[in-house]
Amino acid sequence: MECAGNGRGTRCIGPARRxxxxxxxxxxxxxxxxxxHWNDHKEECERLExxxxxxxxxxxxxxTFSEEATVQVCEKQETRCSFLRKRGIHFVGMWTCECSCGLSVASFEHAxxxxxxxxxxxxxxPCSEPSSPIKSLxxxxxxxxxRSIPLHSPIALLLHWPLTIYYATQVTGLRSFSSIISNKLIIHYLGPEKELLQLAxxxxxxxxxxxxxxxxxxxxxxxxxxxxxxxxxLCSYAHCTDADCICKSSSDNFDRSLGTVRSSAVTLQLHKGFYHDLL
Structure with missing residues (x-):
């Protein structure tokens, strides 16, 4: 967690532990x-409490997580590093931050x-379109x-970000009111950290x-x-490792620009700062 008072005249003197x-x-x-920072924080402190x-x-x-995929970790039978290493994804790509050793050296500075x-x-x-229409999950x-994926797959460790967004719309009832969502859904996602290395x-x-x-x-x-x-x-799904998979036919999986982007099913925009400072 970053110091909430960062950037207010003086430099931070260490980790944000207070x-x-x-x-x-x-x-x-x-x-x-x-x-x-109190003058800013006092307005939201009670709500946050x-x-x-x-x-x-x-x-x-x-x-939140997949018990089926992480039962050994949950029951302390093996470490998260061991769990990832056995699947060939320890300290690899989007999985880098999924263990303590990776999180300690990961940098959000690099695109x-x-x-x-x-x-x-x-x-x-899930690297391509689903084979059947979505049902209530x-x-x-x-x-x-x-998605026709075996339960021992570790993808839940990363997919809990988008699946939690999906679940939130179910809880609020938005998916029941097509007139509210129409054909566009705008979400404010606060406090991303390791997600910045897993945007795909x-x-x-x-x-x-x-x-x-x-x-x-x-x-x-x-x-x-x-x-x-x-x-x-995001023009398509995150790719798999199969060279002949249909997901490789999409060459524009992860396009960035600082200007206008063309229409897509999913677009992300990054904003540095705190939510109350940007209002």
């Missing part, structure tokens, strides 16, 4: 940064390659069956919201300054 004593949702590197009281409810969300993919065979990942088992997985929203133009505003302090305002056009 949390707000009331809400616990923001952290600071020092008492001086906490004091300087109430939200943090319900943070344990996140563990009950159906798309991802347009060819970033799953680093898995086509039978283990209430669990990872539902999703894996719909958001291409799965093409399958989850067929016929809908999904636009996501990713807002957070972890976004590098040189990527502030960047637009990303």
């Amino acid at each position: 949390r707000c004593g009331r809400c616990g949702a923001v952290a600071y590197c020092s008492a001086s940064h906490q004091i300087s 109430q939200q943090m009281k319900r943070v344990d409810a996140l563990n009950d969300l159906p798309f 991802r390659s347009k060819d970033d993919g799953w680093d898995l065979a086509s039978t283990l990942c 209430c669990s990872w088992k539902d999703y894996y069956e719909w 997985v958001f291409g799965e929203l093409r399958a989850l919201f067929p016929g809908v133009q999904v636009h996501i505003e990713l807002i957070g302090p972890a976004i590098p300054q040189h990527r502030d305002g960047e637009k990303i056009n």
Whole structure:
């Protein structure tokens, strides 16, 4: 977590380990940064406090992780590094941040390659259009069956980002009101960090919201300054490793531009800063 007072005149003196004593949702590197940020934070502290009281409810969300895919890790039978290494994806591509050693050296400063993919065979990942229309998805088992992927596939470790977006629309009832969504859905996504190295997985929203133009505003302090305002056009799904797979026929999987992007099922835009500062 980055210091909420970063950029307010003085440089941070270290890691942000000093949390707000009331809400616990923001952290600071020092008492001086906490004091300087209070005028901004006090307006949202009470709201964040109430939200943090319900943070344990996140563990009950159906798309937090896949128990079937990570049972050895969950039961402490093996480490996350070992789990990834056995599947040939340890410290590889989008999987880099999925273990503590990768997260410790990963940098959000570097743009991802347009060819970033799953680093898995086509039978283990959703790299192309689904073979059947989407149905109501209430669990990872539902999703894996719909996408014809075996439950031992590790893709849930990355796909919980787009699947949680899907689930949120189910909970709010938006998917029941086509007149509300129409053909465009705009989402404000706050505080992305390691997601910045896994943006290609958001291409799965093409399958989850067929016929809908999904636009996501990713807002957070972890976004590098040189990527502030960047637009990303996800024209297809993240690729598999099979050389002859149909997913290779799409050459524009991960296009970036700082100007106007052409129409696409899923577009992302990055904004550096805090949500309340951008309002």
